[in-house]
Amino acid sequence: MKDLLQIDGPRLWASLMEMARIGATAGGGVRRLALTEEDRRGRELFARWCHEAGMTTWTDEVGNLFARREGDDAHAAPVMMGSHLDTQPEGGRFDGVYGVLAALEVVRALNDANARTAKPIEICSWTNEEGARFTPAMLGSAVFAGAMTLDDALARTDADGVTLAQALDTSGANAMTGTRAVQGVQVDAYFEAHIEQGPILEANRNTIGVVTGGQAIRWFDVNVTGVAAHAGTTPMRYRKDAWFGAAQMSLDLERAMARYAPLGLVTIGQAQIANSSRNTIAANLTFTVDLRHPDDAQLDAMEQDLRAVCAAAAASRELNATVTQVWSSPATPFDTQCVALVEQATQRFGYPHERIVSGAGHDAIHLARYCPTAMVFIPCVDGLSHNEAEDALPADVTAGANVLLNAVAARAGAYVAAPAHA
Amino acid sequence: MKDLLQIDGPRLWASLMEMARIGATAGGGVRRLALTEEDRRGRELFARWCHEAGMTTWTDEVGNLFARREGDDAHAAPVMMGSHLDTQPEGGRFDGVYGVLAALEVVRALNDANARTAKPIEICSWTNEEGARFTPAMLGSAVFAGAMTLDDALARTDADGVTLAQALDTSGANAMTGTRAVQGVQVDAYFEAHIEQGPILEANRNTIGVVTGGQAIRWFDVNVTGVAAHAGTTPMRYRKDAWFGAAQMSLDLERAMARYAPLGLVTIGQAQIANSSRNTIAANLTFTVDLRHPDDAQLDAMEQDLRAVCAAAAASRELNATVTQVWSSPATPFDTQCVALVEQATQRFGYPHERIVSGAGHDAIHLARYCPTAMVFIPCVDGLSHNEAEDALPADVTAGANVLLNAVAARAGAYVAAPAHA
Structure with a gap:
């Protein structure tokens, strides 16, 4: 297909605003925690819209909610889009839901254009992405991608001791249609649209972030020990003060990290x-x-600097310091071809854009280790997210969905079956 | 009296060790919280020893326990010595009790020498010096010196809600003898011997610290506010990070305070x-x-530096900082003449010594605002105090009591009534 497909911006915006009523907070945000009554109502609304767009729906064993538009080859692995409908306790109207409803708008636009695709197209709304009710975040996509076992996920409990398995039953989330196996699903490619949740695109006046992958993350605990002593009777020169040691480590670390x-x-x-x-x-x-x-490799060097800085500051103050890594997640580069499809679609629209790395966790990070993956970022106002004041501009919302549409159309082999105006 | 009076070191040490059995802990320390059964037993033992030394005893309305050796002039204000018998929850064998039993040893030594004094001599063991059971610390001496009202003190409660008034009754602390008014007592001078609770004397190889007063103390809360943001999506240059701001304030403050x-x-x-x-x-x-x-005045300058350092660091990082003073205690210089008596006694024995400021709070700080006051410090091993391992060397224990004896003897006008060996 040579022509640019276009989504219906006002229709997408209206759907976003209608969905935002479910769990709407007095502060203008949304509280739609995973597998609650609000989440169930959100899922039902989304499923109804999918049915109206001619799609079939089902859930898998952890409540991931799928909708499918058939392609010419029923046996081909689907091109998938998705994100999540759950929110933070005081969340906003765009985090997650934008990616789900932009995907729905892609299907609506394909329908409007009378376009068919070689491969099937599926949308998934992943369960418990936020991690606000059940730990960990991105639970549904983790199980789907094999990063977590189903049994482990089902046994997770919320703050009231309710297991995920119980919540799936009582919320009716997995009783909407037949339940399929969560693991072993073939996926041709996965595309996710999301607000940036940071200030970069806005600061650079860019409309689209072509996401090249997720950054590597390492978490450490640094323990500094000195000697407890009386604040009034201990001369400064005899002190082994862990606070000032930690302050020095912090500033030395800040300076060292500036090189990166x-x-x-x-x-x-x-x-x-203590x-x-x-x-x-x-x-x-x-x-x-x-x-x-x-x-x-750069993160390796940063870790070495961290260890060196802490050791040096401790030695200079006769303190002890131990640096313990408590968690690590490697860098997750996205698929070159999928990223290229996003970039090409962006360029064809002429949207101002830049390549960007995803700083936050997303379902796409799990998917990227499972199938070819890419993401589309749009700016969020003032970089705010996980906040009732979270906002996005309608023009950016439209642009991101347009990019998603054309990247997916290209990957899925879209063509116009018959002129809509014929 | 021209000759040097001397105390009986082994007798004092034996008394200290016997007292340390009351509330002895498995770790070699003492737990004798104010107005508990252990405190009562400690008070009874001390009172018995005072009676054996020919003294009369009584308590006042907050349980301060007094013992008196008459002087020639029954109407003269007494020269007073004292400290406290209560301990920290995991306290040692010397903090407080040394000053009380050194004072008793002074009286015993005067008795042995057949010495009389123009002025009466009194010993006081102050109630709840440690502040471990009732707040504030140094409660008994505060009421005595008029820094706190009796009603306020009696209404203070421990962690179990027991008032000081109730504890005085149930412990029997104030039922040992007649109770006298706590305020309005005339005092000629007050001397207190204490372990240093710091490392200075030991480091300087000095036996005696001639205490010149208590330092001024000011407490502040510094609040630093920045902007909460996502650790993964917020570029370093957009951050307003309160932690690194506080680290910079801390190091800048440390550097500024080095000038003092x-x-x-x-x-x-x-x-x-938060x-x-x-x-x-x-x-x-x-x-x-x-x-x-x-x-x-120096503390005024330090406070100004604190405020300037916090304001500058906050400004350079686009943070807000507020510095709030939450408590202040002015410097408390001791009485020149009393300090001179301590110093002269020290010099006459030839003890290595230095002038020192009291870094910790002591009953003597309250007394110094009420009557001429001085203190005698002896070293504690490794500077440790408020610790079961708290220790002092017998030679230092003897030296401090010798200094106390001769300073008090000089102030009280001691003379030998008849040669003991006549």
């Missing part, structure tokens, strides 16, 4: 002084370090 | 990141600052 700018990221989000007292010198302090970089 | 060395002290003992998460940029962090200096 702009891609290298460092965050110290939590810190705890048995702390206002007038006792800190003897035992633990702080967390979150290091990220799109390139595993 | 060795007397100026700075401690950051507590810190809290709503902290490992992968969220810290948006709201509060840390405490404890500043100390023996000179109020």
Whole structure:
């Protein structure tokens, strides 16, 4: 197909706003936690829209909700789109739901254009992406992609002790249609549209982020030990103060990480002084370090710097420091061809764009380790997300869906069966 | 009296060790919380020893336990010595009890020498010095010196909701003898011997610390606010990270305070990141600052530096910082003449000594605002205190009591009534 397919922007926007009423909060956001009554109502609305678009729907064993538009070859692996309908407790109107409803709009637009595809097209709304009710986040796509076992997932409990298996039953999420096996599904390619959840596209005045992959992440605990002593009777020169040691490690680390700018990221989000007292010198302090970089080798170097900085600061202050890695996720490059399809579609529309790395976790990160994958980012206002004030501009919402449509159409082998105006 | 009076070192040490059996812990320390059964037993033992030394005893309305040796002038205000018999939950064998039993040993030594004094001599064991059971610390001496009302003190409750008034009744602490009014007592001078609770004397190989007063203390809360954001999607240059701001303030403060060395002290003992998460940029962090200096004007300058350092670091990182003073205690110089008596006694024995400022709180700090006051410090092993391993060397224990004896003897106008060996 040489011509550009176009989605119906106002229709997509209207669907987003209608879905945002389910779980709407007084603050203008959405609270639609996974497998709650609100989530069930959201799933039912989405399934109804899919049926109206001529699709069939089903769920799998962890409640991932699928909709399918047939292709010419019923046996071909489907080109899949998706994201999630669940939200944070005080979430917004776009995180996740944009990717699901943009995918629906892609199917509607294909219908409007009387377009057929060689391969089937499927949409999936993944269960419990946010991790706000059940841990971990991205649970549904993790099981689908084989990163987590089904039994493990079903046994996870929420804060009230309700298991995921129980929530699937009581919410009716997996009783909407027949349930299929969650694992072993063949997928030709996976495309996900999402708001950026960061400030980069907005700052650079770009409409589309062509996502090239997910960055590598490593989490560390740094424990610093000194000697507890009386704040009033201990001269400064005799002190072995874990607080000032940690402060020095932090600033030295900040300086060292600047060499990896702009891609290298460092965050110290939590810190705890054991048995702390206002007038006792800190003897035992633990702080967390979150290091990220799109390139595993660069992250290796960042980790080495972290260890060196902590050791040097500890030595200079006669403290002890231990750096313990508590979690690691390697870089996840997206599929070159899928990324190219996204970029080409963007260029054909002439949207201002840039290549970007996904800083947040997404279902697409799990899918990328399972099948060829790419993502489309659009800006979010002020970079805000996981926030009731989360917002996106209608023009950007339309642009992202247009890119998704044309990338998927190309991958699925779309063609116009008969002129719609014939 | 020209000759040096001397105490009986082994007798004092034996008394210390016998008292240490009351509330002895498995770890070699003492747990004798204020107005508990252990405290009552400690008080009874001390009172019995005082009676054996020919003294009369009584308590006042907050349970401060007094013992008196008459002087020639029954109407003269007494020269007082004292400290406390209560301990920390995991306390040692010397903190407080040394000052009480050294005072008893002074009386025993005066008796042995057949010495009389112009002024009466009194010993006081102050109630709840440690603050471990009732808040605040140094409660008994605070009421005595008029820094706290009796009603306020009696209404203070421990962790179980027991009031000080109830504890006085149930412990029998104030039923040992007649109870006198706690306030309005005339005191000629107050001397207190204590372990240093710090490392200075030991490091300088000095036996006696001639305490010149208590340092001024100011406590602050510093609140730093930035912007919460996602650790994975927020480029470093867009961040307003309260953690790194606090780290910079801490190191800048440490550097600034070095100008006040060795007397100026700075401690950051507590810190809290609000709503902290490992992968969220810290948006709201509060840390405490404890500043100390023996000179109020110098502490004023330190406070100004603190405020300037926090404002500058906040400005350079687009953060907000507020510095709030939460408590202040002015410097407490001791009485020149009383300090001189301590120093002269020390010099006459030839003990290696230095002038020192009291870094910890002591009953003597309250008394110094009420009557001429001085203190005698002896070293504690490794500077340890508030610790079961707290220790002191017998030679130092003897030396401190010798200094106390001769300072008190000089102030009270001691003379030998008749040669003991006549």
